[in-house]
Amino acid sequence: MSGAILTIGGVGHSFAGLRVLQSVDIAVPRGGLVGLIGPNGSGKTTLFNIVTGYLKPDTGSIVYEARALDGVPIQARSRAGLVRTFQTPKIFEQMSVLENVMVGCCKATQTGFIGDLIRSRTSRHQFQVMKETAEQACEKFGLTQILYNEARNTTAGQRRILELARATVGKPKLLLLDEPSAGLTPQEIEQLKDWIRRFNGEGISVLLVSHDMGLMNVVTTVHVLYFGGIIATGGMAEIQKNARVREVYLGV
Amino acid sequence: MRSAPRLLLLVAALIMWAVLPLFLARNLVDLLVFAGIFSIAGLGIGLLLGHCGIASLAQGMFYGLGAYASAYCSITFGAPAIVGFVIGLAVAAAIALLVGWPVLRLTGFFLALATLCLAVIGNAIFFEWDWLTGGSLGIGGIPKIQLFGFAFDTPGKYYYLVWILAFLCMRLGYQLVTSRNGLMMQAVRDSPDAALSLGIDIQAVRTRIFVLCSMFGSLAGSLFAHYTSFASVESFTIERSITFLLIPVIGGVSSVTGVIVGALFVIFVPELFSKLGDFHQILFGLALVFVVIVMPGGIVGAVRQLFAAGRRKAR
Numbered sequence: 001m002s003g004a005i006l007t008i009g010g011v012g013h014s015f016a017g018l019r020v021l022q023s024v025d026i027a028v029p030r031g032g033l034v035g036l037i038g039p040n041g042s043g044k045t046t047l048f049n050i051v052t053g054y055l056k057p058d059t060g061s062i063v064y065e066a067r068a069l070d071g072v073p074i075q076a077r078s079r080a081g082l083v084r085t086f087q088t089p090k091i092f093e094q095m096s097v098l099e100n101v102m103v104g105c106c107k108a109t110q111t112g113f114i115g116d117l118i119r120s121r122t123s124r125h126q127f128q129v130m131k132e133t134a135e136q137a138c139e140k141f142g143l144t145q146i147l148y149n150e151a152r153n154t155t156a157g158q159r160r161i162l163e164l165a166r167a168t169v170g171k172p173k174l175l176l177l178d179e180p181s182a183g184l185t186p187q188e189i190e191q192l193k194d195w196i197r198r199f200n201g202e203g204i205s206v207l208l209v210s211h212d213m214g215l216m217n218v219v220t221t222v223h224v225l226y227f228g229g230i231i232a233t234g235g236m237a238e239i240q241k242n243a244r245v246r247e248v249y250l251g252v
Numbered sequence: 253m254r255s256a257p258r259l260l261l262l263v264a265a266l267i268m269w270a271v272l273p274l275f276l277a278r279n280l281v282d283l284l285v286f287a288g289i290f291s292i293a294g295l296g297i298g299l300l301l302g303h304c305g306i307a308s309l310a311q312g313m314f315y316g317l318g319a320y321a322s323a324y325c326s327i328t329f330g331a332p333a334i335v336g337f338v339i340g341l342a343v344a345a346a347i348a349l350l351v352g353w354p355v356l357r358l359t360g361f362f363l364a365l366a367t368l369c370l371a372v373i374g375n376a377i378f379f380e381w382d383w384l385t386g387g388s389l390g391i392g393g394i395p396k397i398q399l400f401g402f403a404f405d406t407p408g409k410y411y412y413l414v415w416i417l418a419f420l421c422m423r424l425g426y427q428l429v430t431s432r433n434g435l436m437m438q439a440v441r442d443s444p445d446a447a448l449s450l451g452i453d454i455q456a457v458r459t460r461i462f463v464l465c466s467m468f469g470s471l472a473g474s475l476f477a478h479y480t481s482f483a484s485v486e487s488f489t490i491e492r493s494i495t496f497l498l499i500p501v502i503g504g505v506s507s508v509t510g511v512i513v514g515a516l517f518v519i520f521v522p523e524l525f526s527k528l529g530d531f532h533q534i535l536f537g538l539a540l541v542f543v544v545i546v547m548p549g550g551i552v553g554a555v556r557q558l559f560a561a562g563r564r565k566a567r
Contacts, residue, residue, distance in 0.1 A: 074449065075454075084449050086445070090445055090446035091442075095438055102435055103435050106435065106436055106439075106450065109432060111432045116433040118424070118427065123431055123432065130435075167449075
């Protein structure tokens with residue numbers, strides 16, 4: 001598995017005795033585009049929280065870039081290039097769209113607290129760098145029109161895009177997207193697919209969680225999670241023919 | 253063409269600020285000095301609350317710390333005022349760091365309660381350690397501040413000193429909130445989870461701003477001690493902490509200069525009502541409730557909204 005950027009090995013987790021995940025194995029190849037589907041309550045988001053460090057798994061391990069992530073805090077994982085988005089976009093409501101994206105640039109820049117307090121040259125320079133980087137990202141994502149709007153006044157679609165812009169401006173190596181199409185219009189979903197392909201083309205590995213079959217067409221490999229276990233793995237066409245998957249997931 | 257009237261307004265305000273103590277009665281200048289001192293302590297709380305989402309009730313303790321540091325250094329060692337200021341700032345920062353690191357893991361009401369405990373403990377220690385603080389008797393006879401042979405010995409002179417320091421602190425605060433660290437603070441306030449996912453160490457961000465806040469509190473305390481020449485445990489109670497929390501809430505947390513409005517309110521409104529007799533406490537309470545309910549963005553927030561509405565109408 002030397003070609004994998006992320007290896008989820010035998011991960012199991014329970015909430016108050018309820019077994020949510022049992023020994024899940026998934027690998028994301030470097031530069032890969034991997035999907036994870038499963039009905040509601042199958043443990044997708046729990047797995048996501050474990051990979052990104054919001055939860056500690058009961059058993060198993062997460063290996064990222066050939067390094068075990070046990071005990072590594074969330075922010076350190078993010079700085080190492082493992083970045084997620086949320087099922088419900090968590091944007092910084094009271095800040096402007098531009099400022100939201102600028103926060104994504106914080107880990108790529110460095111200023112001291114005292115330097116910022118007295119507005120040193122480094123402080124001003126780094127702030128300018130962040131602003132320019134964020135402006136470029138906003139332009140790329142078509143957010144230029146609403147650059148100075150407060151983020152709380154944006155639409156559901158804009159929130160998704162904003163969260164994507166914010167997550168990718170820090171140049172992640174592995175992007176984990178949790179239900180990115182929820183609440184989007186069909187046109188916006190098409191646009192989202194383009195974005196995902198584009199990120200992948202730029203060398204970002206993607207792990208996509210969704211139960212939106214239309215969106216799942218973009219990935220090369222799909223894992224099907226059902227009651228805490230992987231029941232099938234393969235290409236989308238292959239998965240859709242799988243009898244067991246049809247039975248438990250598609251309900252046919 | 254919006255900047256020209258703005259500049260004019262700023263210059264007018266500055267001139268008014270400069271000549272004000274020459275025309276006012278001594279007791280009013282006295283109150284303005286206290287408003288300046290309070291706005292420094294309130295600024296710390298405003299930065300914490302408005303830009304980091306932390307409600308702290310511990311500022312009264314840091315205020316007392318600064319006051320006692322100044323009192324002890326100048327009375328026991330006969331040291332110049334600056335020594336007391338520096339020691340107060342250093343001790344406040346050290347305690348904020350030591351206590352903040354574990355306590356700032358809490359959020360919301362739990363954090364507010366923890367800071368309240370801090371204020372209670374601080375007050376008890378100020379009372380019990382009478383070798384240092386003079387206990388219930390306090391420390392009297394603190395000398396006036398001397399700077400290069402110039403003594404700040406009247407309310408008028410002290411007014412300029414306090415307010416220049418207050419403006420300086422606000423400038424620093426403004427520079428901070430409009431910097432990279434300021435963005436990180438606001439990110440932590442709006443969504444700690446998202447901030448973490450973007451690689452921000454929220455614990456470090458919270459602790460740094462808490463330390464800065466405590467230092468503003470200590471600076472205000474030192475200024476207070478040298479002004480009244482008396483530091484007593486009565487001045488550093490929970491009520492004082494609550495007053496400091498009210499300052500940014502009344503003024504408006506979104507703006508750094510809102511603390512001036514808040515400080516003027518908590519100093520002058522009780523004074524105005526005190527002429528009305530026994531009801532003044534209740535009236536002050538009612539005024540507070542009114543401001544908080546009618547103007548959720550504080551007085552500055554309400555004025556801004558008014559201007560924004562006016563501009564929309566003019567268009």
